Amino acid sequence: MTAPDGVTDVRRTAETALAWVDAHRAGFTLGEDALAVDGEADRSWKPLGELAQVCVTVSRHTERSDPLHARARALLDFAWRETEEGDLFLRLHRLEPFATYPLEVYATLASAGYRHRAFEEAAAVVARTRGWRLTEQDPTRRLGVLRAEERCGIRRPSPAPEPPLTWLGGLPEPWTFERDAGYALTHVVFHLTDWGDDAAGLPPGLAAYLADWLPPWIDTCLEARKWDLSAELLAVAAVVARPAGDLPPFDAWQVLRAAQRPAGELPLEDRDPPPEEPGAPALPADDEWYFLHHYHSTLMAAFAAVLTCERPAAPPAGTGARHRHGGRGAPR
Structure with a gap:
């Protein structure tokens, strides 16, 4: 996928996700x-x-x-x-x-x-x-x-x-990555960079470590259909890619976009019925359980998409922008 096409598709993800959020703003009322x-x-x-x-x-x-x-x-x-x-x-x-x-x-x-x-x-x-x-x-x-x-x-x-000192700050063995560590590392990046507004807030050592290991971690989460965590990691990937002028992982975005529902919402995971009712029919989009299991991942999809679509920094002289997203076969 070329970068312009990728940006267009990712931009559409943000538009449809935020439209769903707007249509369901009643779910956010206090x-x-x-x-x-x-x-x-x-x-x-x-x-x-x-x-x-x-x-x-x-x-x-x-x-x-x-x-x-x-x-x-x-x-x-x-x-x-x-x-x-x-x-x-x-x-x-x-x-x-x-x-x-x-x-x-x-x-x-x-x-x-x-x-x-x-x-x-x-x-x-x-x-x-x-x-x-x-x-x-x-x-x-x-x-x-x-x-x-x-x-x-x-x-x-x-x-x-x-x-x-956080899990990410200790540069742990990459094979120790798991769900809770994933959510923790994304929020460390969000806090250090003021939620993507200041990519330079991420120390160079952490940025280099993430550039190496985000691709297989993203693959792992996409293969496991952990859409919520996948969206958060894609937001981190956009932050890491910007200072270096790297291309975001547009191939990974294709997978996430395929999981997005037609109305724009994204499930936390690849299931809609409540866990206690296996095989139950899909719930209406205005159901409270449905909202609680879609709102966060949908917000994160919009968040990651906007950061991904932002114009990247120019790559260093004499180099081209790189596409850091690797192949399959992630450590688990």
Whole structure:
């Protein structure tokens, strides 16, 4: 597949994916339990935060005249309205002052210009406490919290903490790659590069390691029909390829595009019926289970596609752009 044809097809993936998300924005609404002590943040705040982050990236990497840009900005406006223009963050902060997810979701919206000064002031007070700074978190999550603080202008007491050592940061044996490690490494890259906005934020050693091993890892996930993780890895591949002027793995994109449903949604894996009902008929697209098992992978497809379509950096003088996607036979 030539690069121009590949870009056109990948661009179509972003368009149809974001159209499906827009058509199903009701699934991202915050219910009455958004402030409940026993509420499920993974079913309310997490989807809304992910919607916001993808739309921030789409809006940053598209022109104002682009229909994708307009749709992403409209969805960001929707997400902000769902938070009652930031008031819900302040109320949630008062209920759970040491919870990090309100700051993480707010920081995403703040990076797009949506600000609530009272929440920022309250969050900054708590962030200065030893209790906040010493909260035990896994390394990847800590990177995310540090990025959220930066986005909100929160400065930790000097000296600044060293980036925590993650699975990816240790340059592990490539054959130790598995599902959880895959999700962790993609988010390390997202946090270090501000979700693909600053490819130079990825240290050269990590970039070189990923350039070598992303191709077989992507193959492994595509062969296993892990569409959600495949989309995240393709986003990382786009970030890694940009500074070097390498071509993205368009052959891998062909496989992912084939898994996308006609309306634009992408399943987490290659199955639609709930696991407890093998052989059950396909669920309607407005079903809650269907939404929960399609929204994230669909957002990631749009996210990865927009990063892939961005104009790559010029390759070094005397070299041509390279296509780093390898053949089949990935380590498992």
